[in-house]
Amino acid sequence: MLYAEGSKNSVEVQIIEKITTSIFPDQKVTAWGETVELKNTLHQSKKIDLVENFNNARILFVAKKIPENIPSNTIIIATNYSLLIKDKRVVGAFFWQKGRPNLLFLRKRMQIANITLDHEFEKYIEDDL
Amino acid sequence: MKIRKKEFFFALFLAITVFIIIMILLEIPKIERDLKNNVKNDLLRTISSIVDNFDHKLQVCVSQHHGQTLNSILEQNPVLRSDLESDLSMITYDDIKYSYVLYRDNENIFRFMLDGATQDKAEFGRKFDIEDQKWQRAYETGQPQLITQEKLYTLWFTYLKPIVVDNKVQGIIAIDFSLEGQKHITEIVEPLHKYVWIFLALLGIGILLSAVQFLLYRLSQKRVYLDPLTGLYNRNFFNDIISTIDYQKYAIAMMDLDKFKIINDTYGHEIGDDVLKKVSNVLKSSIREYDKLIRYGGEEFLLYLSMRDLEQTALMEILNRIRQNVESIEIKAGLITIHPTISIGLNSYTSHFKSEFDAISMADKMLYTAKRTGRNKISSFIPSHKGAEHSIHMLNVHHVKEAIEEKRIFCEYQPVVHLGSNQIVGYEALVRIRDRDGKISYPGMFLPNIVHSNIYKELTLMILQICFQKLRDEQCSISVNLNITDILDDDIYTTIKRHLELIKEDAAFLTFELLEEEQITSLDTLKERIQSLHSLGSKISLDDFGSGYSNFNHIFTLDVDIIKIDGSLIKDIDTSDISYKLVESIIAFARASDKIVVAEYIHSSKVLEIVKELGIIYGQGFYLGKPSETLSTKPDYCP
Numbered sequence: 001m002l003y004a005e006g007s008k009n010s011v012e013v014q015i016i017e018k019i020t021t022s023i024f025p026d027q028k029v030t031a032w033g034e035t036v037e038l039k040n041t042l043h044q045s046k047k048i049d050l051v052e053n054f055n056n057a058r059i060l061f062v063a064k065k066i067p068e069n070i071p072s073n074t075i076i077i078a079t080n081y082s083l084l085i086k087d088k089r090v091v092g093a094f095f096w097q098k099g100r101p102n103l104l105f106l107r108k109r110m111q112i113a114n115i116t117l118d119h120e121f122e123k124y125i126e127d128d129l
Numbered sequence: 130m131k132i133r134k135k136e137f138f139f140a141l142f143l144a145i146t147v148f149i150i151i152m153i154l155l156e157i158p159k160i161e162r163d164l165k166n167n168v169k170n171d172l173l174r175t176i177s178s179i180v181d182n183f184d185h186k187l188q189v190c191v192s193q194h195h196g197q198t199l200n201s202i203l204e205q206n207p208v209l210r211s212d213l214e215s216d217l218s219m220i221t222y223d224d225i226k227y228s229y230v231l232y233r234d235n236e237n238i239f240r241f242m243l244d245g246a247t248q249d250k251a252e253f254g255r256k257f258d259i260e261d262q263k264w265q266r267a268y269e270t271g272q273p274q275l276i277t278q279e280k281l282y283t284l285w286f287t288y289l290k291p292i293v294v295d296n297k298v299q300g301i302i303a304i305d306f307s308l309e310g311q312k313h314i315t316e317i318v319e320p321l322h323k324y325v326w327i328f329l330a331l332l333g334i335g336i337l338l339s340a341v342q343f344l345l346y347r348l349s350q351k352r353v354y355l356d357p358l359t360g361l362y363n364r365n366f367f368n369d370i371i372s373t374i375d376y377q378k379y380a381i382a383m384m385d386l387d388k389f390k391i392i393n394d395t396y397g398h399e400i401g402d403d404v405l406k407k408v409s410n411v412l413k414s415s416i417r418e419y420d421k422l423i424r425y426g427g428e429e430f431l432l433y434l435s436m437r438d439l440e441q442t443a444l445m446e447i448l449n450r451i452r453q454n455v456e457s458i459e460i461k462a463g464l465i466t467i468h469p470t471i472s473i474g475l476n477s478y479t480s481h482f483k484s485e486f487d488a489i490s491m492a493d494k495m496l497y498t499a500k501r502t503g504r505n506k507i508s509s510f511i512p513s514h515k516g517a518e519h520s521i522h523m524l525n526v527h528h529v530k531e532a533i534e535e536k537r538i539f540c541e542y543q544p545v546v547h548l549g550s551n552q553i554v555g556y557e558a559l560v561r562i563r564d565r566d567g568k569i570s571y572p573g574m575f576l577p578n579i580v581h582s583n584i585y586k587e588l589t590l591m592i593l594q595i596c597f598q599k600l601r602d603e604q605c606s607i608s609v610n611l612n613i614t615d616i617l618d619d620d621i622y623t624t625i626k627r628h629l630e631l632i633k634e635d636a637a638f639l640t641f642e643l644l645e646e647e648q649i650t651s652l653d654t655l656k657e658r659i660q661s662l663h664s665l666g667s668k669i670s671l672d673d674f675g676s677g678y679s680n681f682n683h684i685f686t687l688d689v690d691i692i693k694i695d696g697s698l699i700k701d702i703d704t705s706d707i708s709y710k711l712v713e714s715i716i717a718f719a720r721a722s723d724k725i726v727v728a729e730y731i732h733s734s735k736v737l738e739i740v741k742e743l744g745i746i747y748g749q750g751f752y753l754g755k756p757s758e759t760l761s762t763k764p765d766y767c768p
Contacts, residue, residue: 008282081255097251098227098305099283102258123238126256 011101013044015094016077019103020048020059022118023075032057034064038079062090075113085129091115092124139343146332153325161318168314172224172306173275173288179220180290180302186216187230187302191294199292199299200232203242204253210243217245220304226284227305230292231257233268242300267291268298278305285311358402359409361424371421371433376485379421379433380444380477383492384412384451386428387470387504396462404469407458415451431489436477448473448507456505470505472496478512484525490577501697524562524575529584532562533591539563540595541756542607545727545749546764548741553764555606555640557749558596559756560588589621597628600635603760608640608670616643616658617651629665636666642693644672652686659687670727675715684722691747692719696730699750703735716743734766 020029028047032054033039038061042050051057054067059075066076066087077092078084084093084104091113092105103124105117110125117125187199190209194202203210213230220228228245239259241251251257263274267289278284290302354366362370386392386408393401405428412422412430425431434444452471460467474496482488491510499508524532532538542556562570579585589611596609615621629636641662659669670691671684675698684692694715701708712728719726728740731750740748754765 097249097257098229098246099278099281100258102256104256123236124258 009041009044012041012094015101015103016041016061017045017047019077019092019094019117020045022121023115024058029059030057031059031061034060034062034067038063066090073113075115139339143336146336150325150329150332157318157321157325160321161314164314164318165311168310169286169306172310176220176225176288176304177273177290180288180304183213183216183220184290184292184302186213187292187300188294191299199294200242207253210253214243214245214250217243218247219245221245224307224310225304226307228303230300230302231264232300233265237265239264239301264289264301267301271296271298283308285309356424359405359424361409361413361422361430363424367423367425367431371423374421374433376433376488377480378436379479380436380439380475381479381488381492382432382434382448382476383425383474383489383496384430384432384471385496385500386455387472387500389428389469392467392469396465396467400460400462400467404458404460404467407460408455408469408471411454411458412451415454416447431492434477444475444477445507445509448475452505452507472499472504473507474499475507475509478510481512486578487525494573494577501695524570525578526584529562529575529579529588532564533584533587535565537563537565538588538591538595539758540592540599541758542599542760543749543756544754544761544764545606545608545747546753548737548746548748551764553754553761554747555608556760557608557642557756558592558599558610560592560610586618586620589615589618590624593621593624593628596639597632597635600638601632604638605760606638606640608642610642610644610672612644613655616641616655622658626661626665629662629667633666636662640668640670640691642670642672643687643689656686656688663688673729675711681718684718684724689724691725691727693727693729693749694745696750699728699730699736699740700732702739703733709739712743716745720744737766 020031023029028049030049030051031042032051033042039050042048042061054060054070054074057074059077060066060070061077061079062083063079064083066083066089070076076087076090077094078087078090079093079095081093081095081097081102081104084090084106088109091109092103094101094103096102103121105121105125106129107125107127110116190202190213191197191199203213217228217230229241229251230243231239232242233239239257241253241255241257243253244251261276263276266272267274268291271291271293273291274289276287276289278286285306285308287306288304290304291298292300292302354362354370356363386404389401389404392404409424409430412432416422416432417435419435419437421433423431423433434447436444452473455469455471458469460469474492474494476482476488476492476495479485479488482491495508495510499506502508539561540558541561542558544553545555545557546552547554560572562575564570576585579588593609596607599605600607611621625641629639663669668690669687670693671687671689672693673695674692675695683689692715694712698708698712698715702712716726725747726745727747727749728745729749731737731740731748731752733752736750737748737752752766754761
C-alpha cells in the first residue's frame with residue numbers, strides 16, 4: 001500500500017488520501033496542513049478540502065508542533081515519528097524512514113479519538129510504543 | 130540509367146546511416162546497463178567482506194551468551210548496541226546511505242535491532258514498513274538477497290545479509306546503497322547520449338542539405354535534359370544518357386513532321402509551337418513507359434522503342450498508331466484547321482549495325498525515303514542478305530577520313546543527254562569511295578554518317594579538286610552536287626571562287642547542282658554568292674525539284690538556270706497520273722520562267738518517250754547512260 005507509483009509527493013498524496021478516506025469513508029474531509037509542503041500536498045488531493053484555519057478542519061497534519069486550542073474532536077496525524085512519541089493527542093504518523101514511507105497508528109489513541117481504520121491498515125497499528 | 134543508379138546509392142547510404150544510428154541508440158542503454166551492473170558488482174564485492182566481518186562479530190556475541198537470541202541479547206545490552214551501532218556507522222559512506230540490522234517479530238513485522246544512522250536513528254524495536262518479499266525470503270532461506278529499488282527515490286539497491294545462528298536466522302543486516310552511485314554512471318553516459326544526439330542532428334542536417342541539393346540537382350538536370358516547349362527529352366539527354374544504353378535492344382525510329390516549315394511560315398511560330406506541343410503529347414501518350422522519346426531537332430523526333438517482348442508486327446502497329454494519332458490532331462489557325470502528319474523512318478535491325486550512329490543514320494535514311502515517297506508514311510529498313518551486308522559496311526567518319534588520306538575518293542560521271550539530238554552535253558559528277566579491296570561505296574553508304582562532321586567539308590573540297598582536274602583534262606561540262614550549306618561555307622565557297630578566278634575558262638563548263646534544304650538560314654549571303662558564281666560564268670541547277678523541300682520561290686530568289694526534276698517523279702511517270710501531272714506542271718512553270726528542265730532517272734524507253742512527249746529537252750538516267758569513271762562519248766541507247 002505504501003509503495004505507490006509516482007513521485008515522492010504523489011505517493012504522499014495517495015497515502016494521505018487513503019488515511020482520510022479510511023477514517024471518514026462517507027464524506028469529503030476538511031484538512032489542515034502545518035507546513036507549506038503539507039499544504040501543497042493536501043491541496044493536490046481531490047478528496048480533501050484544504051482549509052486555512054485549523055479550527056475548521058476535521059483532521060490536522062502536523063510536522064513540528066500541534067497548534068494550541070484545537071477543537072477536541074480534531075484528529076491529528078503527524079508526519080514525524082518523534083512527534084507521535086512526544087504528544088499523546090497524535091493518533092498516528094506517516095513519515096519517511098530510511099528512504100521508505102512508513103505508517104504507524106496507536107490503537108489506544110485511536111480508541112480515545114474514536115476512529116477506526118480499514119483492515120488493510122492493521123499491520124500499521126501498534127498497541128503501544 | 131545513371132540517375133537511377135545515383136538514387137539507389139543515395140537510398141542505400143541513407144538506409145545504412147539509419148541502421149547505424151538505430152544500432153548506436155540501442156547500444157547506449159545496454160552500455161549504461163552493463164556499466165551499472167559492473168559498478169554494482171564492485172560495490173557488492175567491497176561491502177560483502179565488511180558485512181561478513183560484522184556478521185562474524187554478531188555471531189561471536191551470540192556464542193558468548195549461551196542460549197540467548199541475538200534479539201534478547203541486544204535488547205538487554207544498550208551498551209553493546211551502542212558499540213555495534215558505532216561499528217555499523219563506520220560502514221556508511223558516500224555510496225552507502227543506510228546500514229542497519231532488523232529482526233522479524235512473531236507477526237512477521239520487521240523491527241530495528243541496530244541502526245548505523247547518526248541522525249534520525251531508529252530505536253530498538255521500532256517497526257519498519259517494508260513490502261518487498263525478498264526480506265521474507267532472506268529470513269526464510271538464510272541466503273543473501275539483492276533488491277533493486279525501483280520505487281524509492283534515494284536508493285539504488287539494498288543488500289540483505291541474514292544472520293544465521295545454528296541454522297536459524299536471527300536477524301538481517303541491511304545495507305542501502307545510495308542512488309548517487311547510479312547517478313554518477315548516468316552522468317558518465319549522458320555525454321555519450323548528448324554526442325549521439327548532436328551527431329544525429331548534424332547527420333539530419335547533412336541529409337536534409339543533401340536532399341535539397343539532390344532535389345536542386347534533379348531540377349537543374351530536368352532543365353538541362355528537357356525541352357521547355359514540348360517537355361520531351363532533348364539532345365543533351367541523348368548525348369549524355371541515350372548514348373550510354375545498349376542501342377541494340379531498341380528499334381530506332383526517326384520521325385519528322387511533314388511540311389512543318391510551311392505551317393510555321395504560313396501561320397506563324399505560335400501555331401507552329403502549338404503543333405509541336407500537340408504532336409509531342411500525342412507521341413508521349415502513344416509510346417510505352419520504357420520507350421525513349423527525344424526531340425532531336427526542330428520538328429524531328431527520335432524514338433527508341435524497347436524490343437523487349439516486341440514482335441516486328443507490334444512495332445509497326447505502335448508506329449502506325451503514332452502516325453494515325455498525329456494525323457487525327459486538329460489545330461485551328463483562324464478559319465483553317467491544320468492536320469499535321471508525320472513521316473517515320475524505322476530501323477528495327479539495330480543489332481546489324483556496328484555503332485549507334487550507323488543505326489540512327491539508317492533510320493534517318495528510312496525517314497528520307499518516307500518523305501520522298503509521299504510523306505505521312507513509315508519506311509522500314511528490311512535487310513535483305515545483300516542489304517544486311519550493305520548496312521554492315523556503312524562507312525563511318527574514320528573510314529572516310531582514311532579514304533581521303535589514301536586518295537581512294539573518286540568520281541563517276543553520268544552523262545546528261547540532249548534528247549533531241551541524242552548528244553551528250555555534259556556529265557554529273559557522282560562521288561565514290563573505293564575500299565582497299567577495290568569494292569566501291571556509294572554516297573548513301575557514307576554521306577549520312579559524315580554530313581555533320583568536318584570530314585564532310587574535306588570530302589567536298591576533294592571532290593571539287595577532282596572535278597577541276599577533270600575539267601582541265603577533258604574540257605567538258607560537269608555538274609557538281611552541292612548542298613546549300615556548302616555554298617554558305619566560307620572555305621568551300623572561297624575554293625570555288627579562287628579556282629574560277631584563276632582559270633576563268635573552267636567557269637563556263639561548271640554547273641553547281643544545289644540540293645535544297647528545308648530552312649535556309651542566310652538567304653542574303655546565299656543569293657550574293659550564287660550571283661557571284663553566275664557572274665563568273667557558271668550555271669546553277671536546282672536538284673531533285675518536286676521532292677521534299679522544293680520551293681518554287683527559290684527558283685527566282687536563287688536565280689537558277691536549270692531545274693532537275695526529281696527522279697521519284699520521273700521513275701513513275703509511266704504508271705502514276707499524279708507524277709505525270711506534277712511533271713507537266715513543273716515543265717509549264719519552267720517554260721513560263723524561262724528555265725531549262727532536265728529529267729533524271731530515265732530508266733526505260735517508255736519513260737524516255739513520255740519525257741520527250743512532254744517536251745523535256747535534257748535527260749539523264751541509266752537508260753541513257755550509266756555513271757563511269759571515264760567519260761562516255763555516246764549515249765547507251767539507240768533511238
